[in-house]
Amino acid sequence: MTNLVLQHISKLYGSHLVLQFDHWEINKGIYWLKGGNGTGKTTLFRVITGQTPFNGTVKLNNIDLRQDPMAFRSQISYAEAEPQYPLFITGKELLDFYGDTRKGTAAEAMELARLFELEAFLLQPIGSYSSGMLKKLSLVCAFIGDVDFYILDEPLITIDVASAHKLYELIKTKAAQGKSFLLSSHQQIDPEKLSIDGVFEIRDKQIVAC
Numbered sequence: 001m002t003n004l005v006l007q008h009i010s011k012l013y014g015s016h017l018v019l020q021f022d023h024w025e026i027n028k029g030i031y032w033l034k035g036g037n038g039t040g041k042t043t044l045f046r047v048i049t050g051q052t053p054f055n056g057t058v059k060l061n062n063i064d065l066r067q068d069p070m071a072f073r074s075q076i077s078y079a080e081a082e083p084q085y086p087l088f089i090t091g092k093e094l095l096d097f098y099g100d101t102r103k104g105t106a107a108e109a110m111e112l113a114r115l116f117e118l119e120a121f122l123l124q125p126i127g128s129y130s131s132g133m134l135k136k137l138s139l140v141c142a143f144i145g146d147v148d149f150y151i152l153d154e155p156l157i158t159i160d161v162a163s164a165h166k167l168y169e170l171i172k173t174k175a176a177q178g179k180s181f182l183l184s185s186h187q188q189i190d191p192e193k194l195s196i197d198g199v200f201e202i203r204d205k206q207i208v209a210c
């Protein structure tokens with residue numbers, strides 16, 4: 001049962017204040033974070049996943065990111081908007097790496113790769129992948145293993161309609177198993193394809209419900 005709590009948050013890049021708010025909390029569900037370019041969505045995701053220094057407290061299911069980073073990270077999966085991987089490794093090597101670190105099985109990784117029609121490319125270096133293939137590979141990585149909370153930054157960019165449909169179905173299946181999602185998307189999310197439990201926006205450095 002997901003519970004994500006952020007308290008007394010402030011995030012600066014040098015002297016540029018990007019986020020500042022006292023409290024934001026979500027429970028189990030699928031959430032959509034909207035907002036224009038540069039409002040701080042990716043920064044918020046990087047704060048939640050402990051990938052950038054910040055002031056304040058982040059807790060997932062009562063596990064404090066700072067006090068117990070290993071336990072915290074084992075509960076969370078983050079797919080970046082524009083994933084960057086070493087170009088010389090193959091897709092399979094990347095999936096094996098994620099499988100090892102996330103304690104996922106090779107069969108699970110292959111099943112996800114097959115779902116997104118990446119199977120035939122797995123032995124090729126990532127440098128030869130198209131932008132859509134790269135995005136799908138990053139989504140496959142995000143779904144390897146068993147975590148409680150998924151953060152998907154712009155999961156719909158560059159993927160085709162059929163893949164978007166598969167992603168929606170995967171999110172629904174995981175949500176039915178009790179998992180939670182925080183998605184950012186500039187594209188409208190069709191409520192008939194994916195039912196959203198809450199929509200937020202970053203406005204003036206704060207997270208507000210829409």
Ligand SMILES: Nc1ncnc2c1ncn2[C@@H]1O[C@H](COP(=O)(O)OP(=O)(O)OP(=O)(O)O)[C@@H](O)[C@H]1O
Pocket residue numbers: 013016018035036037038039040041042043044
């Ligand atoms: N590493 C960084 N160093 C300095 N400033 C940064 C850095 N990353 C982001 N910023 C600044 O922080 C602000 C928020 O950026 P962020 O990438 O979080 O926005 P975003 O909402 O994800 O934007 P987009 O929708 O364009 O992806 C912007 O003003 C950006 O210039």
